Amino acid sequence: MRDGEIERLRTQLKLLQQRLRREALPVPGVSLTAARVLGASVRLGDGASPRKLAEEARMTSSNVAAALRELERAGLVAREQDPADGRRVLVVVTEEGRSVVAARRRERDTWLGRAIGELLDEREQEILVAAGELLERLAGYEPPASGPAGGTLDRQK
Template sequence: MDVASASLIRRQVMEMARRLRREADADEESWSRLLLLGAIDRYGEDATPGTLAAAEGLRSSNLAKALKELEAAGLITRRPDRDDRRRVRVALTGEGQRALDAVRGRRDRWLAAAIGTTLTEQERATLVAAADLLSRLARAP
């Protein structure tokens, strides 16, 4: 693929990401918290400060501050690892899961409505196929 086509795809994906961000109804600070809550949810039992820092590209000092804020807000818990007490595991609380689900729900409802009112049946099928391709690209080395 040529660079110009790749650049077009990048711009379009970023445009969609920005729109979904607006639909989350989140300011910069709360968006960062949502990204971190999402990473904790994705990693599940494997969520540690180290995995979260790598996933979100955060420095340990910034991550420590964000985790303290999320814990103080009652959105996450931190506990020592069962096997290695020096390690910390991070998990969503019920309140944290509900907050994350609410934001995801707003974005999903907007996207479903936009797809339903903007795209034809054939375009919807193409979009679903493209979603799988985008996922594969996101995992590429």
């Protein structure tokens, strides 16, 4: 792919991600930052540390701490002591927190399903499924530890 094609693909993916975020229901009583931390908590599963949540949500520890206080006040998460190390804190998502995240995901999926059904014919939908598999492979790519740091992306097939 040429540099311009890669840039266009990145922009297209970004636009879709932004639209999916807009289609998600707001979480009543909590900020967007707190909603991100709640989603990260569900993805990581019960017992995640605040540090792991910060890594998953790509946020600073202080922002995660503030979001956790907000989520606790809303009854969406609880903090518990680590039974193996009482100095550590683990985050547990409440049932209400799980249902909020599930509702947001359903809303996004409903919008995406409607858009796919109304805009794409059967052949295009098959192409989209194949493209999704390719995107999943790309997401898992880890570059080799050695080798040139730079290099050109301007290649043709």
